[in-house]
Amino acid sequence: MKLSNDLRRKPLAQAVEEPRSPVRVIAIIPAHNEEIGIAQTIDSLRRQTQAPDQILVAADNCTDGTVDIAKAMGVEVLETWDNTAKKAGALNQALAMVLPGLQPHDVVLMMDADSRLNRDFVAAGMAYFEHWPLRGGISGSYLAADHPSRVALLQKIEYTQGLRTVHRRAGRIHVLSGAATIFTVEALRKVAEMRGGSVIPGVKGLVYDESSLTEDYELTVALKRVGYDPRCAADCIVDTDVMPTWRDWRIQRLRWQRGTLETLFTYGFVEHTRKAWAVQAWTYFRTIIPVLMLMIWSYALIFEEVAFHPFWLLIIPVFMLDQLVATWDAGWRARIYATLIIPLWIYEAYQSIAYWKALHLALRGGEKEWLT
Template sequence: MVARVAGNVLTVLIPAHNEEDALGPTLRALQRQTAAPERVIVVADNCDDGTASVAEDLGAEVMCTVGNTHRKAGALNQALARLEAAPPRFVMVVDADTRLSPRFIETALREVARDPRMGAVSGLFVGEKPSGLLQQFQANEYIRYRTQIESTHRVSVVTGTASVFRYSALRDVAAHRGSDIPGTAGDVYDRSAIIEDSELTLALKSCG
């Protein structure tokens, strides 16, 4: 049974650059969640394939970036800026090739809502069955990361794979960009960072 929380609680942002092949399973996994988001927005970033069509066919909103030259960070900054007119309480960022387990949103919202000091909630992940050496290395890294978290109960990165953020915490980061923390004033994500989720984690911690 799918539960929908009243009010503008959760908006999902899926940054996607030419992801027509991966996007379908990602959106269908969102449709199977035990807690449904109010909005699912595919952020089509400089796409020249059928990403937007796949998103629309599966009921997602599509936002196309404009003049973005700052990769994923720039795409997400544009999407977050458009949410300011009617901001949700929480924002979830999901990679276009991530398939969430059915209770992910329900669990993440419960955890972030129970403590007003908590800015974000992330999760553990596993890779698909490797089909080559590079995928095997990636799967090994996922296992190592999971083992580390389960043994220490501490997360070093609020991963871009799938994470839920308190919207007010993201606005706090934007307010401190260019002064207390690196980046351009008003940006949530540092557009110069190569690993944007790692940098955002440090920024959130710096803002308390």
């Protein structure tokens, strides 16, 4: 199999001398009331060129037809018990069920119930581990599914531009995507063994931190803390649903950002979080730049003589071209939105509000809410 350039850049001399092929692949799908998309998710696993040896749906407090659909499709279903930790709790119960029977070089694929994999996802992920087992986790390259709403289109633009940046950085990522990520059993066990100590917070023996609002980000940091170098693979493609309304988008982004901040507060300013702290500092600084510029322009208009220089108009087409190129793979509707620029500015303004609200929630502390 041909490996993408993103992960092929690391010399083979740095890999193990005798790479071993994973013996088994176990796919785990956490699902809470996912009757609409669960069949397509399972079907995408069954259509793999290298199909998983076992598919397990971790049905968490489902009140719809998720369990019946999964069983009708012939996959194994675990109905969680006494779980109040949402997705992290469901995943921990599923892992407690499968990990004891696996070998260290086996792999576990965790994917959301609203995602679909490309046909070579599993085979490509296993090929990476064969050469670089110390990755620990290989994240899929997540693409936003098509949806007619404007907010969905803006998310598609965001995902496309973000993925382009990740691929240009040789697959280095902020978070192993919950949409679909493959882990080695050895890496998951190491995290579980070291939880509750000075390196990784949480409850010893659990893979996922059940107190985290963003369990996928927290696990990414944990893997880095114990010596792994997780990446995103350009040829492991996963198509995932996005939020169809502004209300759903706001709730999701509050959870994502608050969970990220709380994870950083928990770990502190350590070797494997310093870049993340810098990213957050820059993120919040960026949100106040428009306000600062508005203040400067207002002052100039009121107290100084303002001269217009046509030269600065040349910047606009350059910026438009950059946005067009970065958004090209998202389709013609996205290209129009990106070229207009203003829709993206509005979207970033909404993002900024969500960031500051999440910071307030994270600093306030108290009982944590699960914001889906």
